[in-house]
Amino acid sequence: MTAQNVIHVQGLEKSYKQLQVLRGVDFDVARGSIFALLGSNGAGKTTVVKILSTLLKADAGTASVNGLDVATHPANVRESISLTGQFAAVDEILSGRENLVLVARLRHLKDPGKIADDLLERFSLTDAGARKVSTYSGGMRRRLDIAMSLIGNPPVIFLDEPTTGLDPQARIEVWQAVKELAGRGTTVLLTTQYLDEAEQLADRIAILHEGRIIVNGTLTELKQLLPPAKVEYVEKQPTLEDVFLTLVGANGKNSHDRNAGTDA
Amino acid sequence: MTKHFFGDTAALLGRSLRHVTRSVDTIVTTAITPIAMMLMFVYVFGGAIETGSDSYVNYMLPGILLITIASGIAYTAFRLFTDMKSGIFERFQSMPIARSSVLWAHVLTSLIANLLSLVVVVLVALLMGFRSAAGVLAWLGVAGILILFTLALTWIAVIPGLTAKSVDGASAFSYPLIFLPFLSSAFVPTDTMPGPVRAFADHQPVTSIVNTIRDLFTQQPVSTDIWIALAWCVGILIVAYVFAMNTYRRKIA
Numbered sequence A: 001m002t003a004q005n006v007i008h009v010q011g012l013e014k015s016y017k018q019l020q021v022l023r024g025v026d027f028d029v030a031r032g033s034i035f036a037l038l039g040s041n042g043a044g045k046t047t048v049v050k051i052l053s054t055l056l057k058a059d060a061g062t063a064s065v066n067g068l069d070v071a072t073h074p075a076n077v078r079e080s081i082s083l084t085g086q087f088a089a090v091d092e093i094l095s096g097r098e099n100l101v102l103v104a105r106l107r108h109l110k111d112p113g114k115i116a117d118d119l120l121e122r123f124s125l126t127d128a129g130a131r132k133v134s135t136y137s138g139g140m141r142r143r144l145d146i147a148m149s150l151i152g153n154p155p156v157i158f159l160d161e162p163t164t165g166l167d168p169q170a171r172i173e174v175w176q177a178v179k180e181l182a183g184r185g186t187t188v189l190l191t192t193q194y195l196d197e198a199e200q201l202a203d204r205i206a207i208l209h210e211g212r213i214i215v216n217g218t219l220t221e222l223k224q225l226l227p228p229a230k231v232e233y234v235e236k237q238p239t240l241e242d243v244f245l246t247l248v249g250a251n252g253k254n255s256h257d258r259n260a261g262t263d264a
Numbered sequence B: 001m002t003k004h005f006f007g008d009t010a011a012l013l014g015r016s017l018r019h020v021t022r023s024v025d026t027i028v029t030t031a032i033t034p035i036a037m038m039l040m041f042v043y044v045f046g047g048a049i050e051t052g053s054d055s056y057v058n059y060m061l062p063g064i065l066l067i068t069i070a071s072g073i074a075y076t077a078f079r080l081f082t083d084m085k086s087g088i089f090e091r092f093q094s095m096p097i098a099r100s101s102v103l104w105a106h107v108l109t110s111l112i113a114n115l116l117s118l119v120v121v122v123l124v125a126l127l128m129g130f131r132s133a134a135g136v137l138a139w140l141g142v143a144g145i146l147i148l149f150t151l152a153l154t155w156i157a158v159i160p161g162l163t164a165k166s167v168d169g170a171s172a173f174s175y176p177l178i179f180l181p182f183l184s185s186a187f188v189p190t191d192t193m194p195g196p197v198r199a200f201a202d203h204q205p206v207t208s209i210v211n212t213i214r215d216l217f218t219q220q221p222v223s224t225d226i227w228i229a230l231a232w233c234v235g236i237l238i239v240a241y242v243f244a245m246n247t248y249r250r251k252i253a
Helices: A045-052 A074-080 A096-106 A112-122 A138-150 A168-183 A195-201 A219-223 A240-248 A253-257 B002-022 B025-048 B056-086 B088-093 B101-127 B136-163 B167-172 B174-183 B195-202 B205-217 B225-252
Strands: A005-016 A019-030 A034-038 A060-065 A081-084 A156-160 A187-192 A204-209 A212-217
Touching (some): A019 A060, A019 A204, A019 A212, A034 A045, A034 A195, A045 A060, A045 A156, A045 A187, A074 A081, A081 A138, A096 A112, A096 B002, A138 A156, A138 A168, A168 A187, A168 A240, A187 A195, A212 A219, B002 B101, B025 B101, B056 B101, B056 B167, B136 B167, B136 B174, B136 B225
Parallel strands (some): A034 A187, A034 A204, A081 A156
Antiparallel strands (some): A005 A060, A204 A212
16 A cells, blocks of 8 residues: 555455345545545445444455454554444433543543543534533534544544435535545545535545446546537526525534523 | 553542443332332331331331342443443453453443442331441441442453443343342241242342341341351352453453
8 A cells, every 4th residue: 555545445355144245345535535425225325434444344354444454453453443323322311521521531642621621612513512412413413422532633534325314404514524534644435425525525536336346436427427518598597595594504503503402 | 561550440440430420210219119128018008017026117127228238230231241242342452451341341241330329228218117236347248248249249240341232232131139038037037938939039049138237226146047158149150250250351362
């Protein structure tokens, strides 16, 4: 692997009993980039993420993160990664701040309280910080979830379908957070089933289909795979999403109060 | 990574103890069934049961304490199951922590929550007229056996907690355990039971544990029952621990 490639995956295979999920997956992710793994439900995206985050062992092939093999040096790999799973893995009974303090303590960092307060501020959760997470909206939960993943500044972050089940506003909030992350030099591996999400965020996109990567390239490269664009004149109607976001405010400024009825 | 084992376990224990203190209802729910049984047996059936003991509440408290533990560990399985389903278990496992501390925090929480429920039940029993002249050593002996029994059942609870597909599945395993004291010397002397039932009652773990605790409470010299009781507790503990750890390793690869 080359020095800029922070994730290196080669010939990865994994089966669950009879079902062959991965049939030889290869890809590399450059340092500081956003890499999107695109695929329909059941394509094996989560399996790839679980192998890379040392939660699952591959049947064959190799995978390394930051130059360390995930199978032989799992403990070292865990030092340099953070996983944001498919469902916001937050503790519902604790407050937002307690969630952050817990992760900071588990990462053995000094001054967990300060780390928590800074992240609450950065993710616009300061007002909700003392409240039980069970009172948070979906978007707030996801932001807290991502904030928890940033503690300790791991150089590589895995985001497994970070916007599945979120409303359009919350989705944009998450996209902003991901862009900001990459702007700070963090390498992001993102899985998604939404084409526009990959288009919005990723430097490179790989399509995982039936256990193999069938294409891997930049958005421009992928577009070149199809016949050249035709020029057509179409009246541009606002989409329902445009209407919705205009009416409720697109930047999520109002989102703090949502679903906040049951303050603990 | 093992150098962090105690720090990580402490951090995670703090977390799950908050779950207990923020849902005190789990302590109350754990205690309420045994308390209801105690009321029913003492004030309804108790008068008709010949135990040879002058106070029926004294006679049946040991069995009630075991029922308390058996219903308490259902919450242990439930808490673990919730962590598995919510993805927070995977988050912890993908972090640079001593991985086994995640499980140990649950086990210690189970122990503490069950001890709290036991204290509640004993206090109610005292109100109902339970009296024991047992000294500090005898009480410590009772506490020791109850702790061992809780640990043994907790490691059993870890297995459905890790593997269950639904909430009901995670706690259903405790029903037979709650029922076991009824087929023992907990409520009636076993010599009133018909042959096969008595044979079962005399040779299942609850009878020896109940007899030992009863002897300690009534300041009788403990019979060989204590060794049988300890053997059962330690035996169940070891077997359950091995199976639970195997399940755990298969879960986290």
